[in-house]
Amino acid sequence: MIPFLLRRCGQAALVIVAVGLVAFSMFRFVGDPVLAMVGQDASPAERAELRGALGLDDPVLVQFGRFAARAVQGDFGMSLQRGRPVAELVLERLPATVELALLASILALLAGVPLGAWAAVRAGTRRAGAVMAGSLLGVSVPTFVIGIGLILVFSVSLGWLPSYGRGETQAIGWWRTGLLGTDGWRHILLPAATLAVFQVALVVRLVRAEMIEALRSEHVRFARARGLPERRVLLRHALPGTLLPLVNVTGLQFGSLVAFSIITESVFQWPGLGLLFLQAIQAADVPVMADYLCLAGAMFATINLVVDLACLAIDPRLRDPAPAAVRA
Amino acid sequence: MSIALRDGRRRRGMRAGMVAALLALAIGADALQARTLRLADQGDAISMDPHSLNDGLQLSLTGNVYEGLTARGPKLELVPGLARAWRRTGPTTWRFELRSGVRFHDGARFDADDVVFSLERAAAPGSDMRAYVGLVAQARRLDELTVEIETTQPAPILPEMLSLVYIMDREWCEAHGALRPVDKRKGIENAASYRANGTGPYRLRSRDPGVRTEFERNPSYWGHIEGNVERVAFTPIGNDATRVAALVSGEIDLMQPVPVRDIPRIEADRKLRVLQGAELRTIFLGMDVASESLRYSSVEGRNPFRDRRVRLAMYHAIDMDAIVQRIMRGAARPAALLVAPGVNGYDEALDRRFPYDPGVARQLLAEAGYPDGFEVRMDCPNDRYVNDAEVCQAIAAMFAKVGIRARLDVQTKGIHFPKILSRNTSLFMLGWTPATYDAHNVLYNLVATPDGSGQGQFNLGGYSDPRIDALVHAIASEADEARRDELVREALRLHREDIGHLPLHQQGLAWGMRDNVRMVLRPDNFIDFKWISID
Secondary structure (H helix, E strand, O other): OHHHHHHHHHHHHHHHHHHHHHHHHHHHHOOOHHHHHOOOOOOHHHHHHHHHHOOOOOOHHHHHHHHHHHHHOOOOOEOOOOOOEHHHHHHHHHHHHHHHHHHHHHHHHHHHHHHHHHHHHOOOOHHHHHHHHHHHHHHHOOHHHHHHHHHHHHHHHOOOOOOOOOOOOEEEOOEEEOOOOHHHHHHHHHHHHHHHHHHHHHHHHHHHHHHHHHHHOHHHHHHHHOOOOHHHHHHHHHOHHHHHHHHHHHHHHHHHHHHOOHHHHHHHOOOOHHHHHHHHHHOOOHHHHHHHHHHHHHHHHHHHHHHHHHHHHHOHHHOOOOOHHHOO | OOHHHHHHHHHHHHHHHHHHHHHHHHHHHHHHHHOEEEEEEOOOOOOOOOOOOOOHHHHHHHOOOOOOOEEEOOOOOEEEOOEEEEEEEEOOEEEEEEOOOOEOOOOOEOOHHHHHHHHHHHHOOOOOOHHHHOOEEEEEEEEOOEEEEEEOOOOOOHHHHHHHOOOOOHHHHHHOOOOOOOEOOOOEOOHHHOOOOOOOOEEEEEEEOOOEEEEEEOOOOOOOOOOOOOEEEEEEOOOHHHHHHHHHOOOOOEEEOOOHHHHHHHHHOOOEEEEEEEEEEEEEEEEOOOOOOOOOEOOOOOOHHHOHHHHHHHHHHOOHHHHHHHHOOOOEEEOOOOOOOOOEOOOHHHOOOOOOOHHHHHHHHHHHOOOOOEEEEEEEEOOOOOOHHHHHHHHHHHHHHOOEEEEEEEEOHHHHHHHHHOOOOOEEEEEEOOOOOEHHHHHHHHHOOOOOOEOEOOOOOOOOOHHHHHHHHHHHHOOOHHHHHHHHHHHHHHHHHHOOOEEEEEEEEEEEEEOOEEOOOOOOOOOOHHHOEEO
């Protein structure tokens, strides 16, 4: 167990360093941050001076070395565009994105698992076929189209929900949450639904495939043969088999939701990490971009680890790798 | 009386009290809402520090909280601000008489010390307003309400330049560690980014960068606030469609810019309105006329752009009316000068475009020795100006019709501007608003010969005419207004005749608002809360 953990942690660290290096090399080509930092009347001498002072003329490896040395000490540098520590910016925006991703995942599970199970049980019927076709639509329609479509229906036409922003938030320590008030809930519904649509499609198809497998398996047939009520068979015996891949996929998807909710956040002006990243790209704010990618890499590595541990907890078979030689 | 009855009465009393309180809250909230303006823009100010960034939106928002010695009226005419009057007292000295009885938002008195401090602060490292106070050698306090400014050379338009240099309270800056503007190199944040203490008609109530900034009316403002807005809630909404949706759904009252394609849709809605006008910014094409051989082209050993006939041919090839009608949907004004109406020195008589005539264009090219035309790379941004990429595409097609095959290189602004600023371009698109609203700024930055000190800094094609350089130099120190206007006119005429650049248009401003909002549209796109009314 311990060697397994150590090995995984080492892998995660390697991933983060590799991501950081790639990020830094790429960002030489995104543009000139000094342009966004000074107005049009600054002289060329002033621009050159600023560039030199920020160390933007140094070779990539030197810049990366400086960045890595500081990051290890917890100093993630200054945002060039905003003049504030990047760590502060990230912490400020993190709660918004995490809440959004969490709610989207929950919505997707709440909608997807029952739908997928039902589609599996009624496999072959026309209604189940319609559900699967609908899920295909959910996967293929781009997020921003869904987002703007929802805004059109619920904000502009019906006027039920707001179209942008996070609404009123309350602070619990350093964490600003919108989930404690109705205004926050009204604001989070549409973006979470937008993010969830893609997720639901994924969950439905996954649960359906796994359920169909499970329904064909021996232990389900024996349970039915024993005369157990159908609902118990489905819920207690068939469904748990689907949990393992579901946890895997949902975990990975959560990481991707937090890291790449850029489109949804930009449509709804959601003040989260995605919007921060987008604005940093537009201003060629290299420290923010590099830190963000490293954070995303770290998060994926961590989530992977957590998911693996969760799988270990769910499936007893994975706990002790049975030596193959046991089978006679 | 039994306890139950007494409780009942108390409960009823409490309930009545609660209802009354709720009603009062509702009515009160309603009254407050009636005077709260919900404003949205594409971006946000980076900071509330008035000296930290020379950016239109930041100066516009902070310009409601802070003020300069001079100010601008609705048509951008120069009017007194914190200075009542001003006059030249010598070739390089100006005297400003300050308004008395003005107080900062925290109650402190405004006086000459604050002016001297602010001018020094605007010239300090970390300030992005240095170009505006570049001519100031020293600011001296003569008495409590008089300041004398000595300039490094004769500066006839110093009052114009100072209208965007806002005055801060020295004591407040000392107390809050905001003596210097935010230094982006060291990233030293100071209180002035989040809090403000100005003399303006509105106070800064709260600031959440990138999310929400709130302003409230200053009841002890020295001047007259024509509008009736009590509070302004500003939110940036970057996505065009979301911003339009927010306006249509009634979540915001006023926003800009309205994307050109959405203008008819908003105007069709009876509850909404679009206010349009021409902006001061002129969009134009620049050509490399300095190089011996045109670098990013198919021509070897010579530079076709150095031949006036080729430049004239390109001018004649552009059908500006079609661009304005089809691409800008009428929301643009064709330009023949790099100077827009509203800029000091603009001359309507000179603002006549050469006509669209592709036949003449082809003839001129043949005469100049390019009967089969040539190929050249054209650099454009795609996210800086209104429909910039589309305009470039149209122009490239128009050039192709006369034989000039323009290979489009369209980039995001973060890549386009560094490229052209380092002069790695043969043909490029650029837009310019003179910060001083004066033609000298345009001539000095775009037309005068680059000399490394700042002159011709944005003359990226290297256009050079010694006559114009001499005029630019004379304009800078000419005190007589009539004579100065004449010099400006002559310089503009020479530049237009020689086709130093290909002017295109002034883009249109478009503000969307609810029907009950009235505002003044300034050609520099600054927003003055004090001129906004909600019916």
